[in-house]
Amino acid sequence: MIMKIFVLVAILAGIYFFFKIKDKKQDEQKYADNEEVKAVEMKQDAVCGSYVEETTKYKVRLHDKIYYFCSEECKNQFIDENTNH
Numbered sequence: 001m002i003m004k005i006f007v008l009v010a011i012l013a014g015i016y017f018f019f020k021i022k023d024k025k026q027d028e029q030k031y032a033d034n035e036e037v038k039a040v041e042m043k044q045d046a047v048c049g050s051y052v053e054e055t056t057k058y059k060v061r062l063h064d065k066i067y068y069f070c071s072e073e074c075k076n077q078f079i080d081e082n083t084n085h
């Protein structure tokens with residue numbers, strides 16, 4: 001009886017470590033994907049000066065130049081400054 005429990009625990013431990021290793025590999029894959037995202041070109045926010053990814057949704061095209069922003073706030077501020085003058 002004790003032997004059966006021991007075998008059962010050993011099998012469960014085996015399954016546990018199998019999935020643990022699998023998860024770790026998936027995490028490494030995710031990390032590799034993030035590294036690719038970081039390779040996106042960075043553009044400077046014309047309002048606050050912080051750097052944002054080129055793929056940001058906060059961007060404005062003005063006089064054939066595209067301006068990038070970190071947030072809706074910066075984008076709106078830029079539009080205000082360039083349309084009220």
Ligand SMILES: [Zn+2]
Pocket residue numbers: 045047048049050069070071074
């Ligand atoms: Zn900003």
